[in-house]
Amino acid sequence: MNRLRERLRRLLVPVADGQDVVPAAPPVPVREIFRRFWPDARPYRPAIAAGAVFLVLVPAIEAVEIWLFKLVVDDVLVPRDVGALLPLAAAYVGLTLLSGLIRFGDDYLATWVGERFLLNLRARLFAHVQGLSLDVLDRRRLGDLLSRLTSDVQAIERFVLTGVGDGISALARIVFFSGALLLLSWRLALVSIVVVPLFWLTARRFSRLIKHASREKRRRSGSLTAVAEESLANAALVQSMGRERHELARFRRENAAIMEAELASTRIRALFSPLVDLIELLGAMIVVGLGVWALSSGELTIGGLLVFLAYLSQMYGPVRELSGLVNSLYAASAGAERVIELLDERPAVVERPDARPLPAAGATVRGRVELRDVVYRYPGASRAALDGCSLAVEPGECVALVGPSGAGKTTATRLLLRFADPDAGSVLIDGEDLRELRLRDLRAQVGLLAQETLLFEGTVRDNVAYGRPEASAAEVERVAAAVGIADLLDARVGQRGRALSGGQRQRVAIARAIVRDSAVVVLDEPTTGLDAEAREAVLGALDALLPGRTTIVVSHDPAVVARADRVVELRAPGDDDRDARGADDDGAAPAAAAPDAARPAAGPPDPGASPTAARPTAAEPVA
Numbered sequence: 270m271n272r273l274r275e276r277l278r279r280l281l282v283p284v285a286d287g288q289d290v291v292p293a294a295p296p297v298p299v300r301e302i303f304r305r306f307w308p309d310a311r312p313y314r315p316a317i318a319a320g321a322v323f324l325v326l327v328p329a330i331e332a333v334e335i336w337l338f339k340l341v342v343d344d345v346l347v348p349r350d351v352g353a354l355l356p357l358a359a360a361y362v363g364l365t366l367l368s369g370l371i372r373f374g375d376d377y378l379a380t381w382v383g384e385r386f387l388l389n390l391r392a393r394l395f396a397h398v399q400g401l402s403l404d405v406l407d408r409r410r411l412g413d414l415l416s417r418l419t420s421d422v423q424a425i426e427r428f429v430l431t432g433v434g435d436g437i438s439a440l441a442r443i444v445f446f447s448g449a450l451l452l453l454s455w456r457l458a459l460v461s462i463v464v465v466p467l468f469w470l471t472a473r474r475f476s477r478l479i480k481h482a483s484r485e486k487r488r489r490s491g492s493l494t495a496v497a498e499e500s501l502a503n504a505a506l507v508q509s510m511g512r513e514r515h516e517l518a519r520f521r522r523e524n525a526a527i528m529e530a531e532l533a534s535t536r537i538r539a540l541f542s543p544l545v546d547l548i549e550l551l552g553a554m555i556v557v558g559l560g561v562w563a564l565s566s567g568e569l570t571i572g573g574l575l576v577f578l579a580y581l582s583q584m585y586g587p588v589r590e591l592s593g594l595v596n597s598l599y600a601a602s603a604g605a606e607r608v609i610e611l612l613d614e615r616p617a618v619v620e621r622p623d624a625r626p627l628p629a630a631g632a633t634v635r636g637r638v639e640l641r642d643v644v645y646r647y648p649g650a651s652r653a654a655l656d657g658c659s660l661a662v663e664p665g666e667c668v669a670l671v672g673p674s675g676a677g678k679t680t681a682t683r684l685l686l687r688f689a690d691p692d693a694g695s696v697l698i699d700g701e702d703l704r705e706l707r708l709r710d711l712r713a714q715v716g717l718l719a720q721e722t723l724l725f726e727g728t729v730r731d732n733v734a735y736g737r738p739e740a741s742a743a744e745v746e747r748v749a750a751a752v753g754i755a756d757l758l759d760a761r762v763g764q765r766g767r768a769l770s771g772g773q774r775q776r777v778a779i780a781r782a783i784v785r786d787s788a789v790v791v792l793d794e795p796t797t798g799l800d801a802e803a804r805e806a807v808l809g810a811l812d813a814l815l816p817g818r819t820t821i822v823v824s825h826d827p828a829v830v831a832r833a834d835r836v837v838e839l840r841a842p843g844d845d846d847r848d849a850r851g852a853d854d855d856g857a858a859p860a861a862a863a864p865d866a867a868r869p870a871a872g873p874p875d876p877g878a879s880p881t882a883a884r885p886t887a888a889e890p891v892a
């Protein structure tokens with residue numbers, strides 16, 4: 270017996286292979302799922318109410334249509350009276366047209382509401398994901414996020430709207446058809462309803478299995494998109510290393526797990542269906558048996574008995590549907606759980622409700638930035654990336670940040686944009702703690718050129734204007750000319766800018782930063798990985814960017830460092846004799862450039878062009 274049970278379990282429960290690309294989301298009770306997402310459907314209450322009326326009208330018409338059949342048998346066929354057929358036929362035609370119209374209305378309304386619900390919920394989720402801190406996004410698999418944004422959200426629509434609609438429709442059918450059954454013969458009706466609890470009991474036994482298989486399916490589709498996204502995004506690496514077969518095997522493994530879960534669901538359904546069929550048959554047999562008695566005692570006419578059976582089969586359908594609905598609700602809840610898990614993820618950086626604008630009313634941004642005794646440890650990391658780091662950069666000054674790999678240079682640049690908050694100490698701009706300021710304002714004033722050049726598919730022109738869409742075409746062209754990409758403006762950059770060379774990409778990013786015209790720019794290794802010619806072009810572009818703004822540039826390139834007013838060396842935390850503090854004009858710093866001397870002579874964009882930024886020019890660095 271135990272072996273049989275074990276075999277059955279193995280058939281119906283998809284096995285996990287222990288290799289989790291994406292872990293399962295924590296389970297959430299059904300009531301909680303409704304509580305979380307019903308507010309998204311609330312704006313459509315009038316349409317939902319209208320849809321519910323349609324849903325109730327359709328079975329009402331069906332009940333009348335079946336009743337008409339009784340009249341056809343008893344008033345037309347049995348007495349052989351063709352004359353009575355005409356009004357019945359007219360009623361049939363009228364009802365068919367009416368129900369067609371109502372069905373269309375119901376269908377259209379359901380799609381209208383469902384799609385709007387989906388659109389808003391997806392947008393809400395997308396906005397939430399956008400607001401998550403970078404380290405949270407870095408920890409998640411991109412493909413899995415995409416799967417949650419698309420198919421898992423769809424499961425919630427099925428749960429909250431389609432599921433409720435199906436429930437209303439099934440309930441209305443049960444009410445109308447059992448009403449008609451009671452009207453025809455209440456004694457027979459009561460007997461036939463006795464089997465209904467059997468449907469429920471069977472469904473309850475199956476629902477846990479269905480839920481498990483659905484969870485596995487949803488989780489694995491997240492893994493599948495994650496693996497596909499990762500492999501395709503790194504296609505060059507995969508091809509150059511000849512790892513196509515390995516990647517294909519990873520892709521197949523996730524796909525096979527989905528297939529397993531799908532097959533398990535099919536086996537569950539295959540077992541569930543015949544069981545409920547048997548119960549239905551049992552009910553019908555009881556009625557036919559007792560129908561003989563009802564006919565002979567005159568309780569029912571032959572037409573009455575026929576439509577009784579018709580109503581009965583129409584009523585068992587919705588009862589089955591309702592019990593099946595519980596199962597599909599459980600299946601849909603597996604998607605909802607994954608969306609809820611994502612929605613519950615809190616960004617580490619949150620704007621305070623009383624955040625202040627930058628610049629304050631009537632003031633201008635000077636662009637003095639400071640890290641004051643900053644300690645920062647990445648979530649989950651064993652040691653701090655920055656430990657007591659201090660650094661002040663005066664308005665208009667250009668500081669080169671150097672130091673060994675892992676010293677925390679990139680981390681410092683991330684803190685300056687408030688991608689994360691320090692665990693201790695503070696980061697300031699013009700003496701204001703970044704945590705006190707409105708995020709949008711702060712990021713309007715601090716531009717970033719990340720180590721990896723980030724571009725959107727589109728033309729170079731689109732990418733240059735990305736940070737300030739209202740920039741005029743003339744301005745974009747002027748800046749493009751200054752960084753030497755004027756002839757590229759209408760070229761498409763391709764996926765992630767891959768249609769451009771590394772140097773071109775970097776110059777597009779520099780042009781974008783100039784157009785954005787922030788008071789402070791942070792550059793992370795702007796010339797890394799470029800050949801001599803591309804490097805020269807990027808250095809020329811930098812000469813157009815630096816003047817007139819506070820610049821912090823992470824670089825080991827002597828030519829870049831030479832453009833700085835001051836060189837600051839950052840040392841890895843935990844190095845005892847080498848203090849973690851950034852030491853100004855550190856003697857050990859390589860290639861410390863004489864302030865002023867290396868400042869570019871290239872004409873800066875007019876600082877007065879920015880309504881908010883009034884900064885000292887490069888010619889007058891502030892000590």
Ligand SMILES: Nc1ncnc2c1ncn2[C@@H]1O[C@H](COP(=O)(O)OP(=O)(O)OP(=O)(O)O)[C@@H](O)[C@H]1O
Pocket residue numbers: 404407647648650653654672673674675676677678679680681
């Ligand atoms: N997302 C992250 N999660 C956990 N630890 C991280 C993360 N990013 C960086 N670190 C760790 O923080 C430390 C500082 O890294 P950071 O990238 O700031 O160094 P860096 O000075 O810019 O190095 P490089 O010159 O090699 O780019 C390193 O020990 C690194 O392993």
